[in-house]
Amino acid sequence: MMETKFFSNYSLVDWSDLLLNFDSTINYTSWFLNYVEILNTSSEIQNHTFVLYAENIPIAIVPLYIEKINNTLQISMGQEPIYAPIFNKNMSISNSKKYFNYLIKKINDIALQNKCLLARFHYSPLLSYHFLPIEYLNSGYVEGIFYPDWYIFKSKFSFVLNLANNKEYIFNKIRKGHRSNIRQTKKIANLIVIDANSFSTEIFNRYVSLYYKVKGNKRNFEAFKLDEIAIKSGLQFIMICEFDNKFVGAVAFHTYSNKARYNSSIQLYNDNVRIHPTHFLLWSGIEYLKDKGCELLEFGEQVVENKQFKVSLKEKNLSHFKSGWGCDLISNIKVQKEFKNV
Known part of the structure; x- marks a missing residue:
């Protein structure tokens, strides 16, 4: 029955x-x-x-x-x-x-x-x-x-990183330009982690302020309250890039049952300083997930030019960025x- x-x-x-x-x-x-x-x-x-x-x-x-x-x-x-x-x-x-x-x-x-x-x-x-x-x-x-006409609908595959390999192997599979950006930013920026063990209301509120500054009022405050619950429950962690005592970028990851997903990123751009927060934070997230025993990390969708969809330059650039992390293409x-x- x-x-x-x-x-x-x-x-x-x-x-x-x-x-x-x-x-x-x-x-x-x-x-x-x-x-x-x-x-x-x-x-x-x-x-x-x-x-x-x-x-x-x-x-x-x-x-x-x-x-x-x-x-x-x-x-x-x-x-x-x-x-x-x-x-x-x-x-x-x-x-x-x-x-x-x-x-x-x-x-x-x-x-x-x-x-x-x-x-x-x-x-x-x-x-x-x-x-x-x-x-x-x-x-x-x-x-x-x-x-x-959205990016995600133009994709049949996602980039997924196998975290079973050691860190050195994973790092060397990353595109050369990405590796350079990671090293450069690591020299001049500080990494702040918000997770279940290090949650700070003050730091989290600064992250929310950064989000609104970069993205505008695209999410209601109730969503951030649930983000806080997820972090305290071990379902989410946030990597933050601090430069010159200011938050200049953040990447949020979702994680459950040894599987993770790159959920969102925000970044303040400064043409006067060679700093790449998203590159730095994604690599920091990979290291964090490796240390936690995570097995897979999804970076998001791949899009390619085809007869069915018109792919914008912005979409091509986003897909190109994601393709530089040594991932496998998995059906999506x-x-x-x-x-x-x-």
Whole structure:
């Protein structure tokens, strides 16, 4: 007998215990599932995440959100694809596929009940899924998301760094120019780390001020409150570059279950000083993760010029920057289904 239980019916402790049955990333933690709601209040996002059970055994976790975009509803998170369902790590591939059709029907039913125009899902390059994208494609989904015209939708691969290698090997695989920037900045800048063991409200508030100075008012304060919780819980750490007693750059990393992701960066530019905070902080983050026993670090998507998408110079430069860290290219497929009868 199969049944479902919604995320809202779990305590924080119960959800943490549930995750022990799955190979997951931070994107399936209760912290992140709540974080998505806080980040997307403007789209009136609703959390419909559920867990599939069979004979009281948790089979799959299915993150699911419904939000309003241009006055119509869709299954996505900030218009981005939602992370695909994951299956119990003790389950065989054949058994996983057995339940997948049920999940697809459940998602379709939720979409139709709520009159959703479309649904979007994303395969994390940090996980080995129990099923292939073809399972989605056989159910009416297609690869390729063409709107909005965003960087992430132009990518089928992500840069992932294998941290099993020693530091010297990893450093030598980094592009020569990146290595030079790291060395130069290391000579003149100070490194400040905000993590669970070193959290300081004063330092964190200075980081928030730097963020607003560089990015403007793009995030609400509630999101930074959740960042603070993540740091204190060991789910996030922030590397800060200090020069001349001022914060001039910061990089935030998400981490869970020995897998990490380069989440965001900010940087003040000074044409009068040869300093490269992001290079310095990314390398410092790699060293930190190595020391913590982390296995993989995702740098983000790769984009290349092709017939399907127009790639801007800024996007090319960003992809070129990420390609210089000695990473492997791992499949990062996104799929979408449009519901024509809505």
